[in-house]
Amino acid sequence: MSANRFQRKYDMETNVVIVGAGPAGATTSIFLAKKGIKHIIFDKADFPRDKICGDGLSGKVVSVLEEMNPALLHKLYAKPDTFLGSWGVYFAAPNGKGVNIPFRLNGRPVEQPPGFVARRIDFDYFLVQNIDNRMANPRFNCEIVSIERRPEGVVLTFRQEGEIKTVLAQMVVGAGGDRCPVNKTLTSYKLAPDHYYAGLRAYYKNVSGMQDGNFIELHFLDEVLPGYFWIFPLPNNMANVGIGMLSRDIRRKRVNLREIMLKAIKENPAIRQRFEQAEEVEGVKGWGLPLASQKRPLSGERFVLVGDAGSLIDPFTGEGIGNAMFSAQIAAGVIARAVERNEYSASLLEEYDRLLYDRLWDEIHLSYRIQRLVQHRWLFNFVINRLNSNKKLMDTFSLMFNDLDMREKLKSPLFYLRLLFNR
Numbered sequence: 001m002s003a004n005r006f007q008r009k010y011d012m013e014t015n016v017v018i019v020g021a022g023p024a025g026a027t028t029s030i031f032l033a034k035k036g037i038k039h040i041i042f043d044k045a046d047f048p049r050d051k052i053c054g055d056g057l058s059g060k061v062v063s064v065l066e067e068m069n070p071a072l073l074h075k076l077y078a079k080p081d082t083f084l085g086s087w088g089v090y091f092a093a094p095n096g097k098g099v100n101i102p103f104r105l106n107g108r109p110v111e112q113p114p115g116f117v118a119r120r121i122d123f124d125y126f127l128v129q130n131i132d133n134r135m136a137n138p139r140f141n142c143e144i145v146s147i148e149r150r151p152e153g154v155v156l157t158f159r160q161e162g163e164i165k166t167v168l169a170q171m172v173v174g175a176g177g178d179r180c181p182v183n184k185t186l187t188s189y190k191l192a193p194d195h196y197y198a199g200l201r202a203y204y205k206n207v208s209g210m211q212d213g214n215f216i217e218l219h220f221l222d223e224v225l226p227g228y229f230w231i232f233p234l235p236n237n238m239a240n241v242g243i244g245m246l247s248r249d250i251r252r253k254r255v256n257l258r259e260i261m262l263k264a265i266k267e268n269p270a271i272r273q274r275f276e277q278a279e280e281v282e283g284v285k286g287w288g289l290p291l292a293s294q295k296r297p298l299s300g301e302r303f304v305l306v307g308d309a310g311s312l313i314d315p316f317t318g319e320g321i322g323n324a325m326f327s328a329q330i331a332a333g334v335i336a337r338a339v340e341r342n343e344y345s346a347s348l349l350e351e352y353d354r355l356l357y358d359r360l361w362d363e364i365h366l367s368y369r370i371q372r373l374v375q376h377r378w379l380f381n382f383v384i385n386r387l388n389s390n391k392k393l394m395d396t397f398s399l400m401f402n403d404l405d406m407r408e409k410l411k412s413p414l415f416y417l418r419l420l421f422n423r
């Protein structure tokens with residue numbers, strides 16, 4: 001018998017491989033571990049690592065962390081120098097006028113901050129440190145370079161310290177973000193520029209006039225509607241400053257987003273004074289935001305896609321971390337069933353699409369409608385003006401941003417009639 005017969009065909013074998021250890025991948029890993037499912041998780045980066053983002057962590061992130069392990073949330077609350085609690089959001093209309101909307105839970109004021117702002121280099125590292133190494137085999141600094149579906153499973157090739165190795169998995173979780181290789185290789189889905197934002201981010205120190213309660217600020221500038229310019233406060237007098245715009249509009253209008261951002265900082269009457277003493281700590285960097293506004297397949301034979309790999313970013317707010325973590329939580333349940341039955345068919349894994357869209361689609365669809373409404377500059381200015389002059393309306397509006405049923409009202413012509421007559 002030749003020695004080759006005893007050589008293994010693959011360097012490693014496992015039931016589940018996760019590609020990417022950002023919020024989607026790390027959360028999948030943590031929930032799989034809770035269910036006792038062993039797996040391998042790859043990331044081409046080593047942690048801590050940066051990710052271009054606004055760094056805003058919404059209430060959905062808080063809810064998933066609570067499900068994961070309530071103690072994790074207390075760890076965040078205990079480190080305000082890294083995780084800054086945020087109590088609300090400030091919306092500024094294109095005319096520069098704005099409203100403050102405190103975050104609430106089901107209309108009730110809350111005791112702990114309902115959201116956070118934390119640099120992704122810190123938040124993602126925090127999640128990765130909570131991966132359970134008894135169930136997970138983390139392979140960082142390992143880039144997945146090819147993926148092939150074969151009758152015996154999915155074969156992934158990865159580069160580790162200059163060497164090329166292979167792993168055979170029964171199924172793969174695509175958590176590789178906007179350019180996830182699982183999405184690129186195992187699906188033919190292409191996101192249209194109507195459903196894609198381009199985003200830029202920079203870090204500044206000493207931006208003045210920050211809101212009490214560390215409110216995050218969305219400034220809806222004329223040039224980028226329905227996108228916005230943002231200022232999100234960070235610990236130690238730092239701020240995450242950025243801008244997002246639909247790719248469709250960037251192409252149509254042939255604009256340079258970086259120039260629009262820097263012009264707003266230098267010239268916009270509602271913004272420029274705030275930056276007079278500010279210092280850029282890290283320059284402008286860009287990345288894409290695949291929006292959830294178009295329903296798409298999230299699974300197939302031997303794979304599921306979570307987070308940005310499945311285009312799950314809220315089309316109005318641009319928040320993707322919450323949906324990345326929530327999709328991971330749902331996916332872990334379906335993966336556990338697949339492993340238990342040793343069945344990785346498209347029909348079994350499609351349960352993930354169904355469960356996720358059942359929970360998220362109403363919210364996403366509504367956000368998409370609001371995104372389209374705010375493209376009308378006059379309507380946006382009008383709503384903000386009216387809210388500023390009527391406290392009762394302001395309270396109703398505040399509830400809308402915290403409660404999905406209330407948000408439905410934004411679609412109703414009656415809401416705008418009420419605004420018109422200022423009741």
Ligand SMILES: Cc1cc2nc3c(=O)[nH]c(=O)nc-3n(C[C@H](O)[C@H](O)[C@H](O)COP(=O)(O)OP(=O)(O)OC[C@H]3O[C@@H](n4cnc5c(N)ncnc54)[C@H](O)[C@@H]3O)c2cc1C
Nearest residue numbers: 020022023024044053054056144176177199307308320321
């Ligand atoms: C400018 C900007 C601002 C944003 N602001 C906010 C905000 O304030 N709040 C919010 O909630 N969301 C925001 N988002 C969206 C948010 O960043 C994403 O939704 C979120 O990062 C999705 O997490 P993820 O785990 O799916 O992907 P990612 O965070 O992108 O993680 C993917 C991981 O996969 C790894 N990977 C990729 N390819 C490979 C490979 N071949 N092999 C191995 N590993 C690989 C990467 O190294 C990375 O670690 C913003 C996005 C942008 C671009």
